[in-house]
Amino acid sequence: MKTKLLILFMGLSVLFVGCKKDKAPEDKLADSKKQIIGTWEIQSTTVTYYDASGKVINTENQEYNKGYKYQLDGTMISLLGSEGDSYAYNITNVGNDIMLNIRNNTVKLAFSNSVTMTWTSEEQGGGNLSYAKAITVIQLTKK
DSSP, X not given: OHHHHHHHHHHHHHHHHHOOOOOOHHHHHHHHHHHTOEEEEEEEEEEEXXXXXXXXXXXXXXXXXXXXXEEEOSSEEEETTOTTOEEEEEEEEETTEEEEEETTEEEEEEEEETTEEEEEEEEEOXXXXXXXXXXXXXXXXXX
């Protein structure tokens, strides 16, 4: 009898602990619109290049934009320290992904916590380019 109760208790505890409900897409969108407001600094930019089979052919850490600071206010993004570099942006929900749209450029937006944000974009290669696909990941921290 004790064994059966123990098994039942273990089964129920797994059920309660293991079943975390994901946020609805609308909630994720609303949270992202709030979280993005503030000043963000680029910590790193990594571009990974893939061949047609999906194999990584090169990874580059790009340093040219490290330290750039951006101010996002809910409707506009501005590069701090630079006059005239302000653009309208919007945040949308595509499937289960949150997307940031700035001047005809779209990046996948993700937050690791309240002070770490990631922008990810994918570019198709081909033609006379030496890669089939490139994925750019930009890590930012809130200041």
